[in-house]
Amino acid sequence: MSIAVLGPTFDNLAANVRKNVSDIYFIFVGRSLGYLGGSVLGGVLFDCMNAHLLIALSMFGTTAGLYAIPWCKEALLLTALMSVIGAAMGVLDTGGNVLVLNTWGAEAGPHMQALHFSFAAGAFVAPLLAKMALGGSNSQGPPVTEQTNHSLLRSVPTAPAATVVPALQHHLSADFLWSYVVIGTYLLVVSVFFFILYSKANSAQEKSQASVQKNMYARYHYALLGLLFLFFFCYVGAEVTYGSYIFTYAKVFAEMKDSEAAALNSVFWGAFAACRAMAIFCAACLYPGTMIVLSLMGSAVSSFCLAFFASRSASLWLGTAVYGASMATVFPSGISWVEQYTVVQGKAASLCVVGAALGEMCIPGVVGYLQGRFHHVPVVMYTALGTSAMTVLLFPLMYKLANCPRKSDCKQVNEGEVCKALLSTSSSPNEDEEDEEDVAEWNEADFEVIEMNNTLRNSVVEISQKRPGDSPAEVSLQSPLDNVLHDPPAVADGSPGTQEEDADQEKHD
Incomplete structure (x- = not known):
């Protein structure tokens, strides 16, 4: 809504700053630069700050x-x-994707699709709000600017322009204000809910989750992200290009009327x-990779038809619908x-x-x-075909890099083999089959318990072998440790019977 409301109110903003529409085009450049800066800054801040707090601040x-515009x-x-x-929207866009992944993890598919559907819903609602705000005074009589100007000129015929312009700006501000x-108040309410979530966040849980994630990086993590950068560059560029130039293409190349275009x-x-x-709903039963493949196939086929068969009316309409549907799920599915x-x-x-x-x-x-230089070439359609070909080539390469085994996986395999060998050497021949079945259920925590028990046993043996001249405090440690390990006190002379009992107890442990 924050992005889409600018279009319907652009004329009012220009009049509000006493400029022509063509003279304030740089506000789009300023917003785009702020968005890029906010996206980069948000990526850094989300790694060192609470996500709920950062999103709440960005929405605020x-x-x-x-409110100030x-x-x-x-x-x-x-x-x-x-x-x-x-900048605030760049932080929000980056943080929304991260927060969805951190909240739902492997089940984030439907939630990610819902997040990006909300973008389209907001873009649809914002012009309606602007039209309602501007249409109330325009519903009767001439437009607001003309009506206000005529009334002012009738009431004050000799009034200079300096007195007319402020009054005119006041009416314009009252119209699109x-x-x-409404949109600012809505964002304010939602930001309050994020502040509440921040107050109830568990920082210890976040730290433990971050420590677990450190061992889950792909082997070619940065190369995979670089290819994904190019993938989204081509995809979003093609989406915005086609949506921006299809109206002009329909009028120039397809010779459609304004209403048809x-x-x-x-x-x-x-x-x-x-x-x-x-x-x-589809993300609940389909893997993200499957949805990407279906989308890429649809965009490739439809862009091919648009590039070479768009002269036919049916091909243009059907290809446009299929191309729009194919582009819809690529970004959320890619994340x-x-x-x-x-x-x-x-x-x-x-x-x-x-x-x-x-x-x-x-x-x-x-x-x-390029379209301005080559008037008779449908650059828009060829761009759609070229970007579709790029995404089709990039995704298999990303899939290949993503499925390379991680170094941590190889390390876990080696540790598992060592653990299995330790278990096999410490068991008797009659217990081999049972131990092999239990190997899969053992983990690092089990072996840490074994090491702790061995440490306690060694301390018991050392205490029991102390000479009679030892202090009573050292001897008193023997009884509690023996009770913990359920062993009889060790004999100082190290008799064979005692050694056999110790060996049996070690084997049992």
Whole structure:
């Protein structure tokens, strides 16, 4: 909602800072740079701070920025506020993925799909809120700007422009103020719930979980994350590019009317949102890798049809719907998939989000430049085909790296063989079969107990072999330890009968 509300209220923001729409394009650049910075900063902070607290602070920062935007009268200050909101949303985007993985672990698939479906739901709701806020005064008579301007000119015919503009800005602020206030208040309420979760968080549990995760890194952890960075760069760039330029393509190359081109654009985003909603339930019965393979197959086939058969109307409509549906589940499924093979903490999630953000910034810009140079070439469709081919090639390579055995796995195998050998040497021939069945049930804790018992036994033997001149305090230690080990007191002269009993007891232990 915070991202999508800017579009419907862009004209009002320009009038509020006394600029034309074309003169404040840099606020998008400021927000994008803030988003990248927030994604990187969030990846670092989530590894050393509580996730609930950091998400609550980021949402609180977004709330403050949304409350301040309608009252901002300077373009430079508006850009700074947009950068702050972008940074807070970058932290929130990175932290949301990390928190879902840390909370549900191996069962995070449906929850990750639901998280990313909420993005589409918020983008759908925000324009409706803006339309309701702006439509109340526009429902009767002329638009607000014209009505206000005429009333002011009628009441004060000789009023200078300096007195008209502030009044006009006041009416504009009153119109689109409520959409920002509603969204900001909603975020404020949710941030309060995250503060409550932070107050009830168990830091000891988080530390133990972090210590367990240290031994779960993939063998080629950084290479896998680098390929995933390129994978999301191509995927998100292709998604945003197609959704941004399909309207223009439909009018120029398919010679559609404005209403038909808008309907084609709606088909793409509608299929995208619907498939993300369905993926919440599909993720409960399908592995993330299976969903990625199905999505890549659908995007490859549909982009091929769009690149070479888009001149046919049926192929264009069907290919657009399939392409939108195929692109819907790739990002959340990719996060869930890589978490099965390596640890996805703050820095890893930040790398994925930054790759997606760079693809969203770079690929649409390059396509726009090339489309302006080559007017008769459908650059959008060829870009969709090229990025689909890249993702199809990258995923098998990532799968190969992810399935390489970890070094910790090899170490565990060697330790298991040593433990089995110790058990086999300490048992009698008649007990070999039983010991082999019990080897699988033994772990490191069992052998630590054996070592502790041996240590206690050695201390008992040392105490029992002390000379009569030893102090009463040293001799008094013998009886409690004997009671613990259930052994009779050892004889100082080391008779054969006592040694045989000690050997039998050691074998039993």
